[in-house]
Amino acid sequence: MAIWMLLMNKAMAGSFMPEQGTQIAKQVDNLYGFLLVVSFISCAILIGGMIYFVLKYKRKSAHDKTAYITHDTRLEVLWSAIPLIIFLVVFAWGWVLYHDMRKMPENALEIMVMGRQWSWTAEYKNGVKSSEIVVPVGKDVKLILGSEDVIHSFFVPSFRIKQDAVPGRYTSLWFNATKLGEFHVFCTEYCGTSHAAMITRLKVVTQEEFDKWLIEESEVGLLPIAERGAKYFQTRACASCHNVDNPAAKIGPSLYQRWGKEAHLSNGTTVPFDENYVRESMMLPQAQLAAGFSAPSPMPSYQGQLSESELAAIIEYIKGLN
Incomplete structure (x- = not known):
């Protein structure tokens, strides 16, 4: 055996x-x-x-009769x-x-992981936010899971762990990675049209690489505004719905080379694709739907979730896509 x-x-x-x-x-x-x-x-x-x-008791002729078996x-x-x-x-x-x-281990590295349609965001205790989950090898890690919209389910096949992320409450799970490398993270609870695309990476690195990464990510505020915007664009999962390198639409319209042009709306009118349009589209995504898209828009409102400096940085990044 x-x-x-x-x-x-x-x-x-x-x-x-x-x-x-x-x-x-x-x-x-x-x-x-x-x-x-x-x-x-x-x-x-x-x-x-x-x-x-x-085979043993197969009737060989019409007169065969199996003996009584007690x-x-x-x-x-x-x-x-x-x-x-x-x-x-x-x-x-x-x-x-x-x-x-x-049974959650004591003194584990705690990471807050939030699910939303259709991405995962990890937040560390020093304030670093990332669209990927980075952890050191050989260390107990506790994930505190939450959801901003519907039920999601956090699943790492290589770790054999899965836990639902439920809106309005927190759940948790833990692991201790024994191998360096990158592992896929999936959502296994149907959460909308792009459920299958709700994928991110869990990167297991050495303790030295992890400490260096945390320091580098915490210095995002020192980057030029457009580079900060690119970081926020990733961590806020904007890239999962909007193309930035080609004009093809995804879940939302492409942002590639759109700045300064006319934005065609679903009601047949046009408005300038400028700071005010981008800002309103993020704060009130149902207000001015792009042509070809119908209400209700799957895009969530970022009202109260983005500071003015973060919003300005994202706008500056979008400008640079031209």
């Missing part, structure tokens, strides 16, 4: 299962491998027994007790694993 488990674990980690990025992932795969092995053996016994009895107490006890023991083992194993996954 131990050899079977080892082979199954390696097969799952290297083929049809994502790579194992945490110790928890290995434990989850061990349990899953055990279930596969037990299910295979049970299936072989059941189907093999059916085939054996079909019950076997020992067999009945075995086929009742063995599955019960297996079920109890799986239950206890799963309970211990679930308990380990839900």
Whole structure:
């Protein structure tokens, strides 16, 4: 059985299962491998027994009659007790694993992760905000999850962790990454038209790289205004809905080379594509819908979420797209 488990674990980690990025992932795969092995053996016994009895007691002629077979107490006890023991083992194993996954470690690095249609934003205790989640390898990390609109579900396949992000309350999960690299983060709760595009990266780096990254990100306020705007444009998930490098529309209209031109609205009128238009489109996205788009717009309002300096920086970035 131990050899079977080892082979199954390696097969799952290297083929049809994502790579194992945490110790928890290995434990989850061990349990899953055990279930596969037990299910295979049970299936072989059941189907093999059916085939054996079909062949052994097949009627050879019209006058064949199977002799009366009484019950076997020992067999009945075995086929009742063995599955019960297996079920109890799986239950206890799963309970211990679930308990380990839900017991938050002390002194963990806490990161606030907010979901919104259709992006994730990570905020660190020093005020750094990022559209990616960056963590040091070998350190306990606690994610505090929230949502600004609808229910989302934070899922990292390589870590075997998943937790819903629910509006109006906070949920949490934790992990300790054992491998350096980049891992995909998905939303597994249907949250609207671009649900499948709600993807970000979780980057596991060394402690030195993490400390350096935090310092660099905290100095965003010292960058030129357009570069700050580019940062805000990413962290506020504007790039998930608006193209900036070609004129094709995505969920929202493209911003590529639009500055200073006429903005055609859905009501047939035009307005200058200038500071006031961009500002109103971010604060009151339903007020002046672009031509080709119908109400209600999926774009959320940034009223009260962006400071005037952040808004000015984003506008300066959009100007530079020309």
